Amino acid sequence: MEKNPPKLSTINVMIIEDDVTYRQSLQAAISAGENLACPYACESCEEALEILEKDFAPEVLLLDIKLPGISGIEGIPKFKAFSPSTHIIMLTVFDDDDLIFNALCRGAEGYLLKSATPRQIYESIQNVLCGGAAMTPTIAGKVLKMFTQYAEPKGEYDLTTREKEILQLLVDGHSKKHLADRLCISLYTVDTHLKNIYAKLHVHSQIDVIAKALKEHLL
């Protein structure tokens, strides 16, 4: 519950979940929600896509991952294609890093475990409607870990200002010659700088230097 309260008209929530029991109890719980409706509860992405084709666009989609046929992960872009404004919340028993990663990268705005209470699911729906994201603290922690580990490995190699400058231009796709012109220095000088950079980074070619700079975020 952030920012503006969600619009008061009825919010359509769609469910895709292959387990009959959980699906029905979930549908019942959603329907009981203050301003929520759940006209469709499907057991596969295929079934849901058929409904979306008949131009029905739910505000929120609760999506399982392990499904017969198209998986929930694979389904995300398909649903987004039909209905970009639909907010997708994953609802699954799996908390593997790469599932979380893939789901969120493909545009899911929430990731909940099935252990979540109806109350938590209800609040998550309100949150994504307000433009927020919905995840349990544990999931958020995992996201954060991926986040930091991606930005973290700032190797230090004591490059001089000039060397960093040259490295930057190199990474931006300039050849040594083109680069010498840009900096108004001799090609020989570029060569010398580059030799020093190679020595400091322990590499022996431009390829290696580019790869290392980009992989370790040296710029």
Add this chain to the structure above:
Amino acid sequence: MEKNPPKLSTINVMIIEDDVTYRQSLQAAISAGENLACPYACESCEEALEILEKDFAPEVLLLDIKLPGISGIEGIPKFKAFSPSTHIIMLTVFDDDDLIFNALCRGAEGYLLKSATPRQIYESIQNVLCGGAAMTPTIAGKVLKMFTQYAEPKGEYDLTTREKEILQLLVDGHSKKHLADRLCISLYTVDTHLKNIYAKLHVHSQIDVIAKALKEHLL
């Protein structure tokens, strides 16, 4: 409240906040918490660092960003250096993307706005103690947006399986010759594949190809 409940012994929470009024009311609120204690509430990072030097290590640190002297962001690594196990939660009025980004990248496990209620702060503390992360849905949404936008630009260039394989080896730092050996094919063949890759990616050198592949996450 995730996973195991936090240990029942008293949790030490440290506060760094320059506004006297907010600091005192926060300290009072924390101290009132079930199993929480707040022996130190500082008005600057410098003051807090002095205390940490006298080997006091709080389990949780509530940290403001705008501070006289060392900012909260700058302080994070310093605190982590003294006490790696301390969980840091940012508590600020600013929700700029780059502040969030920097704080979380430097190891903060939570990011709350000062509009948070004592109850929310209390729960956030419990969450980080259990290894989770603490953020409001709005902040989580922003994190997610940075996350996706970093992984998103998956340009599609119709590379064949073999071409991707060659591209991968190239990125891993293999020369064309070394690469031909690895794949047990002629150097000429590698050359041909590479020519096709260049055409598809619209580049004209290995450098460009490496840069493009890494920048656009083609692998």
Add this chain to the structure above:
DNA sequence: TTGTAAATACCGGGATCACGGTATTTTTGG
């Protein structure tokens, strides 16, 4: 002031790359 680091510049030779062709075999989809 006296080193040391940084930035600049030059040379040559051997290795590697870019790219224009051409062409055969294998895989694959309709």
Add this chain to the structure above:
DNA sequence: CCAAAAATACCGTGATCCCGGTATTTACAA
């Protein structure tokens, strides 16, 4: 089964790179 796509292979030329040197000027710190 047949056409298209993919993978394989070959060649030569000019461009570019890698690396071993050497050397001068500037800047800054001891």
